[in-house]
Amino acid sequence: MKKKLQTAFLYLILVSLIGFSCSKSQNGDWEEDKKVATEVEDPNDDFLLTLTTEYGAMKIVLYKETPIHRENFIKLVRQHYYDSLLFHRVINGFMIQGGDPDSRFADENENLGRGEIGDLLPAEINYKYFHQKGALAMARKGGPSNPDKKSSGCQFYIVDGKKYTKESLYDSKTDYKRVNQYFSSLIEDPEYSRINQAYVQLGERGDVAGQKRLMKKCIPMMEKKYEVQLIEKPTRKERIAYTKYGGAPFLDREYTVLGQVVEGLEVIDKIAAQKVNPQNRPLEDIKMSITVEEVPSVYVEQLLKKIH
Template identity: 30%
Template structure:
C-alpha cells in the first residue's frame, strides 16, 4: 500500500525538479539577453550605460559609405565615444543598409538616414551631446543632426559638411555669438579649407571624411525638388564597416 504513494511522491519531486531547472535556464537566458548591449533596447534611461558598454566591446572606427558615385570613407573619433558606439551599433544592426542622402543644402551639408522612420521600429532615444571645440564643422566633418528642441543628438540622422571658405572677419563674428573662444586651428581651417562655422557648438561632430571628399561635392550638386532641400532623384547609400 505504501509503494504507490512513494512512487507518486517521487514522480512529483521529479516534475518539480524538471520545471525548476527549466525556469532557471529561461531566467539565465533572459538575463543574458538583457545584459547584451547589442540586443537590449535603448531608452533615455539606459542610453549612456548601454552605449558605453557597446563601445568597449566594439572598437571599430572606420566606416564606408557606398553611394552611386563611389565610396566615401570616414573615421569616427574615439573622443566622442557615445556617438561612435551608437553609429557602429546601428551599422551592425543593418539600419544603414538601405538609407539615403535625403537632404542637400548646397555649400553646407548633405544629410543621410531615413526620411520616413515610422516603419523602422526605431528605439526612442537621443545621444547626449559630446561637443568638443577640437572637433568643429570643417569641410568633410561628420556630425549628428537633432531637432531644435532636443537635448541630444538623433542617432538616426547624420550629415557631412561640404561647406565653403569664409573671410576671417566673418568667422570671428560668427564665433563671437557662441560664447566660446575661437581656436587658431578653427580660424585657419575656415579661411582656407572651408566649412560651416555657425553650426559649431550646436551639433556634435564625431568624425571626418578620410577618402572620397570629392564625392560629397558631386552629391551636393544633385538637382533638388523645387523649393525644397530634397534631391529629385533618390541617392541610396549603404554604410558598412570595412
C-alpha cells in the same frame, strides 16, 4: 517535387518578411535582432567607416571622445540599418543629411526628415572638434524643446560648407543678438553720446551696413565695459581648416561632431550639387550603404593629419 519547391519558396519569402518586420517596431524603434560588438578587438585599433553612394565612396574616422555616439553609430552600421537609406536633405554649400528610417521606401514626393529610432542621445559636444568640410555630426531638433541639445538616434549630416576669409570667419563667430543688446545699452549711456549720434545719422541715411560696421568696431569696447565675450575667437586649427577646406562654423558647439571624412571629400561636392525640390530633397534618390572595419590607430592618425 514541384509542391515541395513551392512550399520552400513560400517559406523563404515568409522568413525574409518576418526578418524585416522585426527590424522595425510599430513605434518606429529599430529592434536589435542580435547583439553586435561595438568595441575594437585590439586596443591599438580604431574604426574606419566606408560610406558608399553612386557618386563614390567616403572614408570616415569616428572619434573616441564621443563614445556614446560612436557606439550607437557602429551598432547601426553592423546591423546594416543605413543600407538603402537616402540622403534626403541636400543643401549645396551647407551639408548633406541622411539616416531617416522613413526614407527606405519613401514615395518620390514624400517629405522626409521626421523619422526616428530609439532614444535620443545625450550631447557629447567636444570643442576639439568642429564643423570643417567633411565633418560627420548627428542631427537634432533645435529650439527650446531641446535645451540639452540631444542628438537624433539615427539621422546624421556631413558638412559641405564654404571657404571663409579670416574676416568672414570672425563674423560667423560673432553673436550679433547679444551685440545688439549691449550696443543698445552702450549708446544710452551719455558717455557714448557721440557713438549714438553717429549711429542715428547712419540710420537717417538708410545706411544699415554702416550701422553694422559701427557696432562691430565697438565690440572690443563693449566686451571690456560689460566683461562679456561677444566673439567666439576661432583657434588656429579652426582658422586653417575653415580658410583652406571650408565648413559651417556657425554650427560649432551646437551639435555633436563624432567623425570626419578623411578620403572622398569630392563625393560630398557631387552629392551637394544635385538638383533638389523645395524641401531640399534630391529629385533623384541618392542611396547609401555603410560598412565598418578595424584599422590600426596609427593609420587613422595619419589620415586625420592630412585634413587638419
